[in-house]
Amino acid sequence: MSADSAQRSDRRVRVSVDRTRCAGHAVCLIHAPAIFDIDDDGYSVVLDPTPSDIAAARRAEENCPERAINLEEEL
Template structure:
């Protein structure tokens, strides 16, 4: 990936079922609120391998990774 591209983690809180697999897989990136719904702690994480595993293991499909170009680039 080029330096000009930015990976961004997204979570659809309406789709989340609160299984917690994301937190177990990438706890520096994901957390759960008091209702057990996913919360993204770091939208542009360095450990993208852990995030990819979390996205792949999410039973509801609430997680995604997108690529883009940072503002001003």
């Protein structure tokens, strides 16, 4: 089993976007299109707040230029 597979089955995260920080670069959409979308104003919205693909959510978080994406581990 790969590390990504283990992450998917053993952990859960909650994804959120700080709309006051989002500048609409859409980098999150590039890295995790199943988790994020862009609203009519061009800002990020979360489609799946508890995604199974944690690696994609982390890539989006790490690459957000405004650091507007937050991942919190759920127990």
